[in-house]
Amino acid sequence: MKTRTVNIDYLSRVEGETSLYIEANDGKVTAAQLQIFEPPRFFEAFLRGRDFTEAPDITARICGICPIAYQMSATHAMENALGVQIDGPIRALRRLLYCGEWIESHALHMFMLHAPDFLGYKDVIGMAADYPEQVKQGLEIKKAGNSLAAFLGGREIHPINVRVGGFYRAPRKRDFAPLAEQLKRSRDVAVGAAQWLGQLNFPDFHRKYEFVALRHDHEYPMNEGNIISNTGLAISASEYEDHFQEEHVSYSHALQAVHTSYGAYLVGPLARYNLNFDRLSPLAQEAARTAGLSEVCDNPFQSILVRCVETIYALDEAIRIIDSYEEPEAPHISITPHAGIGYACTEAPRGILYHKYQLDENGAILDAKIMPPTSQNQKMIEEDLRAYVEQYIQEDDDTLTRHCEQSIRNYDPCISCATHFLQVTAKRNTSA
Amino acid sequence: MITVIGIGTMFRGDDVAGLAVCRKINALARPGVRCLEQSGDGALLLDTWRGADTVIVCDAVMSAGPPGALYEFDAQKDTLPEQFFSYSTHQFGLAESVKLAEHLGLLPQRLLIVGIAGKTFALGAPLSDEVSAAVTAAVARIEAMIAAIIAESATSDAEYAE
Numbered sequence: 001m002k003t004r005t006v007n008i009d010y011l012s013r014v015e016g017e018t019s020l021y022i023e024a025n026d027g028k029v030t031a032a033q034l035q036i037f038e039p040p041r042f043f044e045a046f047l048r049g050r051d052f053t054e055a056p057d058i059t060a061r062i063c064g065i066c067p068i069a070y071q072m073s074a075t076h077a078m079e080n081a082l083g084v085q086i087d088g089p090i091r092a093l094r095r096l097l098y099c100g101e102w103i104e105s106h107a108l109h110m111f112m113l114h115a116p117d118f119l120g121y122k123d124v125i126g127m128a129a130d131y132p133e134q135v136k137q138g139l140e141i142k143k144a145g146n147s148l149a150a151f152l153g154g155r156e157i158h159p160i161n162v163r164v165g166g167f168y169r170a171p172r173k174r175d176f177a178p179l180a181e182q183l184k185r186s187r188d189v190a191v192g193a194a195q196w197l198g199q200l201n202f203p204d205f206h207r208k209y210e211f212v213a214l215r216h217d218h219e220y221p222m223n224e225g226n227i228i229s230n231t232g233l234a235i236s237a238s239e240y241e242d243h244f245q246e247e248h249v250s251y252s253h254a255l256q257a258v259h260t261s262y263g264a265y266l267v268g269p270l271a272r273y274n275l276n277f278d279r280l281s282p283l284a285q286e287a288a289r290t291a292g293l294s295e296v297c298d299n300p301f302q303s304i305l306v307r308c309v310e311t312i313y314a315l316d317e318a319i320r321i322i323d324s325y326e327e328p329e330a331p332h333i334s335i336t337p338h339a340g341i342g343y344a345c346t347e348a349p350r351g352i353l354y355h356k357y358q359l360d361e362n363g364a365i366l367d368a369k370i371m372p373p374t375s376q377n378q379k380m381i382e383e384d385l386r387a388y389v390e391q392y393i394q395e396d397d398d399t400l401t402r403h404c405e406q407s408i409r410n411y412d413p414c415i416s417c418a419t420h421f422l423q424v425t426a427k428r429n430t431s432a
Numbered sequence: 433m434i435t436v437i438g439i440g441t442m443f444r445g446d447d448v449a450g451l452a453v454c455r456k457i458n459a460l461a462r463p464g465v466r467c468l469e470q471s472g473d474g475a476l477l478l479d480t481w482r483g484a485d486t487v488i489v490c491d492a493v494m495s496a497g498p499p500g501a502l503y504e505f506d507a508q509k510d511t512l513p514e515q516f517f518s519y520s521t522h523q524f525g526l527a528e529s530v531k532l533a534e535h536l537g538l539l540p541q542r543l544l545i546v547g548i549a550g551k552t553f554a555l556g557a558p559l560s561d562e563v564s565a566a567v568t569a570a571v572a573r574i575e576a577m578i579a580a581i582i583a584e585s586a587t588s589d590a591e592y593a594e
Contacts, residue, residue, distance in 0.1 A: 108475075112524065125528055128535035136536055142475050157471060 002026060004393065018413075020404055021251070022385070024393045032385035034378055034408075036254040047368040052078045052337055052359055053164055059355070059370065060158050063414060065108070068101040068149065069348030071162040072223055073355040073370075078164045080237075081342025081359050082335050089328040090166040091223075092321050097152045097159070098222045098346070099318040103145030103186070104156070105349035106269075106307040106314075109412040110197070111138025114304045117406040118200040134196060137189050141311060144186035148318060151179050166332025176322045183322070187315040191287055194308045198291035202301045205388055209298060209380070210262055211271035214347050220279040220313055221272060221347050228275055231262065237343040240354050246371065257376040264379035267351025268411065269306040270297060281320075284313035300384055300410040307412075337363025348373050350412055374413045381411050434465045434578055435484050435540075439472040439491040439526065445557030446499070446550030449492040449567055452559070453548075456571045457578075465578060474524035478533055484540040486581055488574055491526055492550040492563070499551035500566035502573060507533075507543035544577060546570055 004024045023031040043062055047055060055074040060067035072094060079086060086094070111134065112124045121127040128135040146156045152171060153159020161168050214221035215228040228234045235243060244265075246255035259265045277285070277295040288309045297306060339361045345352045351373030358367040384407050392403045438454025440447045451469050458467035470476055472491065481487055493503060495513075505512055512527040524532065526545070533539040548570055551560040559567075 123528075124524070125531045125535065128532050132536050135532070139475055139478060143479055146475065156476070157473070 018252075020385075020408070022389065022393075022400070022404065024390070027390070027393055029386045029390045029393060032382045032389070033249075033251050034254075034382055036252040036378075044368045044370055047357075047365045050365050052081070052357070052363040052365060055355075055357065055365065055368070056162050056164065057158075057160070060162075062370070062372070064157050065105055065414060066101060066348045066350065066353075067158045068097055068153065068162075069346060069353050070355075070370075071159065072098060072346045073344045073348075073353045074357075075162060075164050076223065076344035076346060077237075077342040077355040077357050078359075079335075079342070080344055081340040081357055082164075082337060082363075083340070084165065084333065084335055086166060086333070089170070089326055090332065092325060093152060093167060093170065093328075094162075095219075095222055096318055096321045096325075097149065097162070099314040099321070100145050100148030100152065102222075102314040102349050103311055103318075104142050104149060105145070105412075106311045107138050107142035107145060109409075110193075110304055110307050110311070111135060111142075113412070114307075114409050115197070115200075117402075117409060118202075118301075118304070134193070137193055141186045141190055141193070141315075144182050144315070147179055147182055151175075163332055165335045166328075166330075168331060170328050170331035173325055173327055176325065180319060180322045183315050183319050187283075187312060187319065190308065190312045190315055191283070191290075194287040194291045194305070194312065197305055197308050198293075200304070202299060203388070204299075205301060206298045207300065207384065207387065209270070210259060210265040211274045212259070212265045212267050212352065212376075213271040213275045214345060214352060215275060216279070218279070220276050220281075220284075220317070223346050227345055227352065229259075229265065230275065233259075237345040237354065240343065240345060240371075241356070241369075244354075244371070244376070246375065252378075254378060255375055256378045257371060258379060264383050265376065266380045267373050267376045268303070269310055269349075269351075270300065270303050271351065272347060273297060273306045273309065280309065280313050281316045283316050284309050287312045300407070303410050303412075337361075350374060350414055351376060372414070374411070377411050377413065381408055381413065384410070433485055434581060435480065435487045436465060436467045436574065436578075437477070437480060437487060437489045438467070438469050439489060440469075441471065443555060445552040445554050446548075446560055446563040447492050447553050448559055449548045449550065449563050449570070450490045452567045453490045453546075453570045453574065456567070457574060460575070462578065464582070472525050474526070474529040474532065477526065477529045478536070478538050481529075481533055481540045481543065482538050486542040486544075487540040488544045488546065488577060489526065490546045490548070490570060490574065492553070493547035494553070495547070495549045497549045498562070499549055499560060500562035500569075501549040502566060502570055503547035503549070504573070505545040505547070507539060507545060512545065542581070546574060 018036040021033045056071040059070040059074045062070055116127045150156045154161040210229055210231050212229045214225035216225035244257055246257050291305045293305055341358045343356050345354050354371040356369040360366050388407045392400050436457050438450040440450040442448045454467050454469050507530050548566045551562055
């Protein structure tokens, strides 16, 4: 038996640090392990004893790419614990802020991190020499997302304007005008980008996934909705832990989530798109078709197209919210703490982000649980690798590493969140 | 207009050096000089550089040199060592931004970079004594750069007037 192992020490163009171990026996992949060596970060323990008002700002520090997702899940979970429902302009502003994060996160991944894979470049710097206009487009779209996050959140990274019950300060309607113009320009750019991205060459690789995402009565999901799947799951956030469990694997510092009795599942853009195509705006649906997507997409490499469609949607939705915005009487509501347990799931750019908090009678946090999207996708990333890289297992280490990295980057993984990337080790065993 | 950009974070020891330098130069309130504090995010740097005349960037660097050592680069002439300006595995930082700006035609007319070798970048660590002293030296060096650029500009203006 001939054994081949490939080690990738650090995976590039992902958030955080991990290595990958691949082992093949007689050309058959027998192991694909994401060995996440970033140390555990103990955020759930940090939260114990802190006041309920502190959770949005503490948990935002888990990630510099998706801090708004953490703020949103934390505020919704706290309000759920304290029996508060936010509606009207404050609810609209939260959705608007989330649009900003989706735009900046997706634009960064599509143009700077993922597109170079399809065009044969080591990184975006090499790509920029031959595709300067496309890189400039990516920067312009990302800037619009950054501007939106900074306008509403106070700053681009780790916004400081979000609080349980609403915002510290609500914007004046008249102040939105320059931002709205910037978003409209970026929407046009993103629509053009969908055409360009649709012309990339995608591997003919399809998987039968269990997609898990939120589903809302009439919106493409961001802050609210039931958790559903294409296997018939339909639950509230409070039932999440009855269906999903975290497991420890010996080779990784990050816990891996499984759907009990089903196994690996997929969250993120592909899951949202497949379960919510009918909730996209007409412009986003049209862009999907222009890019060559149907209403169902089971090719993980085409997630770059789905991110573009979601970016167009987020720009479209942000413009709609700004157009219809009415200033709230107060930027937040006052909340009196009491004992309780609260649950929330919101749609981070990379998928559903689950928070649960138990509070004492004064609002101090007794217990916290956070399940980020990359933890939930880890098992599926490994399953994709097993299925995809076998065809390349006889290739040289550089080629094999490139295919492994591209497959992992389909997920835009955030290892920092999951530990809360890539050293590849490939071991090839051959019996001859 | 001369733009001085200080890069860093106040939460990681000597990584605050660029911000400290920027604040000291800003306190001098020189006319024709604007000072910006940034995280080092490449997209924001590129946006700031777009159409700028002269930009001076100051950042802490990871180098094999002694803590507090100063390094100077002219982006039009020198190649920046990427490991000096490590920013993130996900985002792109100063060295990558310079290369990207070259390809995209977004480099300022003049981009000068002053690096300060850090001693520790540990979370919550204070500014080290060596880098604290280097901040003063870097301020003096950037002040000299600004003075030279202003003098050069005055000379060329006078020649143009003749």
